[in-house]
Every structure is written in C-alpha cells, then in structure tokens.
Amino acid sequence: MKRYRNLEGHSGVVAYAIGEDAIAVRFAGGDVYDYTYAATGRARVETMKALAEAGRGLSTFISRYVRDDYARRH
Secondary structure (H helix, E strand, O other): OEEOOOOOOOOOEEEEEEOOOEEEEEEOOOOEEEEEHHHHOHHHHHHHHHHHHHOOOHHHHHHHHHOOOOOEEO
C-alpha cells in the first residue's frame, strides 16, 4: 500500500492501493476497505483514486458519498 499524503492534516486515511477496477483504503484504526466498481460504482471509485493520488479529500468523500458501499472490510 502507498502512504496517503494527508495534505489537510486530519484524515482518517493512512494508506491506499489502486487496482484496475478498485481501490483499497486503510484507515487509522487499521481496517482496510476494498471499494470496487461492482460494489461502489465506477465513477465513485475513479474519484477516490484521483483523491488518493492528490493526497486530500479522500476520507471526506468516502464519508459523504460512499459510506457502506464497499466490497469487503478486513
């Protein structure tokens, strides 16, 4: 996983891994959530990928628009 840059300084996201049709996000508590095109939707996953690479806004986007639409938590 790649470390999330957290440019705003208060994100709950600590790392992420981008796949072709998915993104895995590790939160500060240690849980990893897998967001896929099938579970989350292509547009939202692509937005999450862009936010992850930018290093800002990912946690807010997830809490506002994605919530429980993940494929797996581990």
